[in-house]
Amino acid sequence: MKIMIIGGVAAGMSAATRLRRLDEHAEIVVLERGEYVSYANCGLPYHIAGTIAEREKLLVASPEYLRQTFNLDLRLQHEVIAIDPQQKTVTIKTPQQPTPIQERYDKLLIAVGSQALQLPIPGSDLPQIHTVRTIPDVDQINQLLADGAGHAVVIGAGYIGLETIEALQQRGLTVELVELAKQVLPLFDHEMVSEVADLLQQHGVKLHLGASAQRFVPTNQQIAVHLSDGRQIKTDLVIMAVGVRPASQLAQTAGLTLGERGGIAVNQHLQTSDPAIYAAGDVIEVQDTVLQQPALIALAGPANRQGRIVAEHMLGRSSRYHSSQGTAIVKVHTTTCAMTGASEKSLQRAQRAYHKIYLHPNDHAGYYPDAQPMHLKLLFAPADGRILGAQIVGGAGVDKRIDVLATAIRAKMSVHDLTELELAYAPPYGSAKDPINMAGFLASNLLDGTVKFWYAEEYPAITEHALIVDVRNPDEYAAWHIPEAINLPLAELRTAIPSLKAQAEGRPIRLHCMVGMRSYIAYRILRQSGFTNVATLAGGALTLKAFGH
Amino acid sequence: MKIMIIGGVAAGMSAATRLRRLDEHAEIVVLERGEYVSYANCGLPYHIAGTIAEREKLLVASPEYLRQTFNLDLRLQHEVIAIDPQQKTVTIKTPQQPTPIQERYDKLLIAVGSQALQLPIPGSDLPQIHTVRTIPDVDQINQLLADGAGHAVVIGAGYIGLETIEALQQRGLTVELVELAKQVLPLFDHEMVSEVADLLQQHGVKLHLGASAQRFVPTNQQIAVHLSDGRQIKTDLVIMAVGVRPASQLAQTAGLTLGERGGIAVNQHLQTSDPAIYAAGDVIEVQDTVLQQPALIALAGPANRQGRIVAEHMLGRSSRYHSSQGTAIVKVHTTTCAMTGASEKSLQRAQRAYHKIYLHPNDHAGYYPDAQPMHLKLLFAPADGRILGAQIVGGAGVDKRIDVLATAIRAKMSVHDLTELELAYAPPYGSAKDPINMAGFLASNLLDGTVKFWYAEEYPAITEHALIVDVRNPDEYAAWHIPEAINLPLAELRTAIPSLKAQAEGRPIRLHCMVGMRSYIAYRILRQSGFTNVATLAGGALTLKAFGH
Structure with a gap:
């Protein structure tokens, strides 16, 4: 059997090596x-930064190693320009051969990945404008830096954009960021990453949020980036990091079915509309684990696993790829931002019902040194508490908790299940009640009516006819408080109930504290003391501030 | 309703505060x-070390705070010496009152925890001998250190023992360790922690493994510890860390049913044989998640969650505690040792069928700086691949992977499910194929017959009539190899097949490399090239060495 694989990176090479391990005798091209x-x-961004200094380290496996160890017919600079599913041939173009040649396959894998989006605006083909997708991209960027580039504009505040900003700053450049959305990391809910925007500014990045590049104009050795808000930025280097789209033209031209979002449509075995042709990696449309609708998810992990599944199914095993949930993580200086499953905005777009909670736990026991806070948002189904998604931003331990929640989503766990998880605890690593357990407790309380929240985005409208009660201590209240709030420390709440009743005059009570713990206790006291319309601020003042108040 | 709680630490205080949040009007003593x-x-060990310098930090919540915030009738130095389930009374002894008093309850929670085991040997009541269970214990140890203790013997190499060794060394003491088992961390399988024993020795700890203390003899200001191997150690301080047992005497005297292992027997709602009396924390017997048999698991996390469940069920909710899986973690210098679920030895004791795999992945992408290796052992059911247990020893990222596996066990996942987990990947945090995915791949390969292992503990018997083929490179072979092994690097394997056939003369082939990756590829090549009796060493030379070879 002759198997051809178009594309030799994540999905393609995973498929090729798995194929060889399973079948010593197949012809694998x-x-x-x-x-x-x-x-x-x-x-790649870390190679720009110099963190990964040696270029060779980026080459996970050399062509020689792959040929020798896996007996692959590995051909570089071979571009497939056409597929003929009827004839089972591909048309290949190489620099060496003047005319493309055709070659037959028995089974074919399309693993050509995605391509970086280019803004269709004047000047976007100027030589100072680069994406960060391939080793040659990075070589060119490094050449510009070697030639003395001192200023860069990064367009797009996604993962690659932020990693590249930090890399360029480490190389000594002044960097400005242009992002169409009014937030950084547009896949996150904005309140979860407002502190990341602050962090970038503290590190000297000038932010242009809610702005887009309109055109690029060459000026001497530099280019001027003209923004939608009328500003112009003169710069030596522009990084385009505005996202990717599946490189599905080849498949489309061959008559293979595309999905509604433009990726190649595949079944659970990753077969395209032609069963002899498989597709895997960024080029396909997958099922979203939570939303159960088609999605484009360009991530290395799913691509690698898909390649493996293609290899197995080509050789007669019944392997299936079920879904992708978009688990992702990015380091921004010492802050980690991670998410898995649906965001609040993706749930709203899909018109799904959800509950949400916020909490701000430490990564490990507060009495052990160097505990670091994290901000955790959990989204779950009102009907049964099924976990829909999570976002965590903070320092140490963020990656651990997002992986636990990613596993819980895959296992179709509910928030009740989170209360029961038995996670590893010793003071340097966690707490007896881990942040994950705490999230489960809080969410379960919401589901069973033990707590009722008010939400920061409802402020100030929601509190207009209410009495806002800040249950923190007087010194905290003195340092900062919501203008309309009165101060009634938790410790004095029980004795103050009669006077609070008088003061409230039947108005709703809207409680808050710093993170939501004390005001939850206050909520429980008041609800059982004759107050019927009480709510506590989800996530407390920290979340309120994250919403810009 | 009057609820009495005996014991004010993890389970007891979790129950008390949850009770108050749920019921503002109950009487809670x-x-x-x-x-x-x-x-x-x-x-506590970290307070000895000075890592947690301020004693107050150990007091998570003060009595005043608890009384005020949760309106608890909190009584210190009140010892319950008897329970009368018929009369629903407890008998309380205090330092102030000459005669014990009786007091009535409606519902009772026994949360008295466990007590440190004492060795029943001569001299064990000497003043230099201490456990590390309570704040007064630590105060006394700190006093001995202040008085100039320079040498300590720690008896017991469990979590507390190892943490205390490190603490005493940080305080400048010379420390010797006595452990009855022939390994440190006796709950782990020995090969997983042999490097921890080496690490302790490198840090200057003298180990006496497979030895026990026979008696303690006072000599001047010191004591002499007489060991079973005939040695004597003169020391200033002995730490007894030989384990705990449930403090279930009070319950037993009251006629409550104990379990087969000596803890209080409870149902899923944590009620004892008297439904008005609950028990939670170290004092109870729980169901083992994996083995589904009674177990004593003295851990803070389960105790806290049990307290919460007791509170809910006392107040009419249907909350249940399902099981404990013994997830545990300990820091030994910069090494982390963690486990969850069953160990190989506990599976053998319970006569359960299991498969096992070993792998040695990095915590994050090898091309990103500071990747640290970990050693991972996964145990799973031969029938369906259900995960039974895991142990991981290494540096960064160990705690994350054990928590993912703890979650997977709780979700009843199989090793196939591990292959599909979508964990957070960026170079500083993981790999596109996370160690967890890799464990799933390897285990699935074993289950479906894609690989066949030989195991380090079978050496040398298993290889007696076999040809051992070391597929590493010649320089690796030259530096160290199994005496009987021939060297045939993976890259040359395909061309060497005819000569290998001649050399093997029909004997079994036993492959190995350093971590098991190359020899797995070699296994696949040979199995498909006419060799029928081939196996690859699980975990490679690293695991072989961990077994002491």
Whole structure:
């Protein structure tokens, strides 16, 4: 059997090596358009930074190693320009051959990935404008830095954009960020990453949020970036990090079915509309684990696993790929931002019912040194508490908790299940009640009516006819408080109930504290003391501030 | 309703505060024998070390705070010496009152925890001999250190023992360790922690493994510890860390049913044989999540969650505690040792069928700086791949992976499910194929027959009539190899097949490399090239060495 694989990076090379391990005798041809296979895409910004100093380290496995160890017919600079599903042939173009040649396959895998989006605006083909997708991209950027580039504009505040900003700053450049959305990390809910915007500014990045580039104009050795808000930025280097789209044109031209979002449509075995042709990686449309609708998810982990599944199914195993949930993580200086499953905005777009909670736990026991706070948002189904998504921003321990929640989502767990998780506890690592357990407790309380929240985004409208009671201590109240709030420390609440009743005059009571713990206790006291319309601020003042108040 | 709680630390105080939040009007009495409530047991070794310098930090919540915020009738130095389930009374002894008094309850919670085991040997009541269970214990140890103790013997190499060794060394003491088992961390399988024993020795700890203390003899200001191997150690301080047993005498005397392992027997709602009396925390017997048999698991996390469930069920909710899986973690210098679920030895004791795999992945992408290796052992059911247990020893990222596996066990996941987990990947945090995915791949390969292992503990017997083929590179072979092994690097394997056939003369082939990756590829090549009796060493040379070879 002759198997051809178009694309030699994550999905393609995972498929090729798994194929060989399972079948010593198959003919396995890998056709890679570029000069590199099996390289570490995700390491590219760190190579710009110099964190990964040696270029060779990005080459996870050399062509020689792959040929020798896996007996692959590995061909670089071989671009497939056409597929004929009827004839089972691909048309290949190489620099060496003047005319494209055709070659037959028995089974084919399309693993050509995604391509960086280019803004269709004047000047976008100027030589100072680069994406960060391939090793040659990074070589060119490094050349510009070597030539003395001192200023850069990064367009797009997603994962690659933020990683590249930090990399360029480490190389000594002044960096400005242009992002169409009014927030950084647009896949996150905005309140979860407002502190990341602050952090970037503290590190000297000038932010242009809610702005877009309109055109690029060459000026001497520099280019001027003209923004939608009328500003112009003169710069030496522009990084385009505005997202990717599946490179599905080849498949489309071959008559294969695309999905509604533009990726190649595949079944659970990752077969396209032609069962002899498989597709895997960024180029396909997957099922979203939570929303159960088609999604484009360009991530290395799913691509690698899909490649493996294609190999198995090609060789007669019944392997299936079920879904992707968009688990992602990015380091911004010492802050970690991570998410898994649906966001609040994606749930709203899909018109799904959800509850949400916020909490701000430490990564480990507060009495052990160097505990670091994290901000955790959990989304879950009102009907049964099923976990829909999570976002965590903070320092140490963020990656651990997002992975636990990613596992819980995959296991279809509910928030009740989170209360029962038995996670590893010793003071340097966690708490007897881990942040994950705490999230489960809080969410369960909401579901069973033990607590009722008010939400920061409802302020000030929601509190207009209410009495806002700040149950923190007087010194905290003195340092900052909601203008309309009165101060009634938790410790004095029980004795103050009669006077509070008089003061409230039947108005709703809207409680809050710093993180939501004390005001939850206050909520329980008041609800059982004759107050019927009481609510406590989800996430407390920290979340209120994250909403810009 | 009057609820009495005996014991004011983890389970007891969790129950008390949850009770108050749920019921503002109940009478809640907490009877604590000692002078402290709600203190951080698990922080005690770190207070000896000075890592947690301020004693107050160990007091998670002060009595005043608890009384005020939760309106608790909190009584210190109140020891319950008897329970009368028929009369629904407890008998309380206090330092102030000459005669014990009786007091009535409607519902009772026994949360008295466990007590440190004492060795029943001569001299064990000498003043230099201490356990690390309570704040007064630590005060006394700190006093001995202040008085100039320079040498200590720690008896017991469990979590507390190892944490205390490190603490005493940080305080400048010379420390010797006596452990009855022939390994440290006896709950772990020995090969997983052999490097921890090495690490302790490198840090200057003298180990006496497989030895026990026979008697303690006072000599001048010191004591001589007489060991079973005939040695004597003169020391200033002995730490007894030989384990705990449930403090279930009070319950037993009251006629409540104990379980087969000596803890109080409870139902899923944590009610004892008297439905008005609940028990929670270290004092009870729980169901083991994996083995589904009674177990004693003295851990803070389960105790806290049990207290919460007791509170809810006392107040009419249907809350249940399902099981404990013994997830535990300990820091030994910069090494982390963690486990969850069953160990190989506990599976053998319970006569359960299991498969096992070993792997040695990095915590994050190898091309990103400071990647640290970990050693991972996964145990799973031969029938369906259900995960039974895991142990991980290494540096960064160990706690994350054990928590993911703890969650997977709780979700009844199989090793196939691990292959599908979508965990957070960026180069500083993980790999596109996370160690957890890799464990799933390897275990699935074993289950479906894609790989066949030989195991380090079978060496040398298993290889007696076999040809051992070391597929590492010649330089690796030259530096160290199994005496009987021939060297045939993976890259040359395909061309060497004819000569290998001649050399093997029909003997079994036993492959190995350093971590098991290359020899797995070699296994696949040979199995498909006419060799029928081939196996690859699980975990490679690293695991072989961990077994002492």
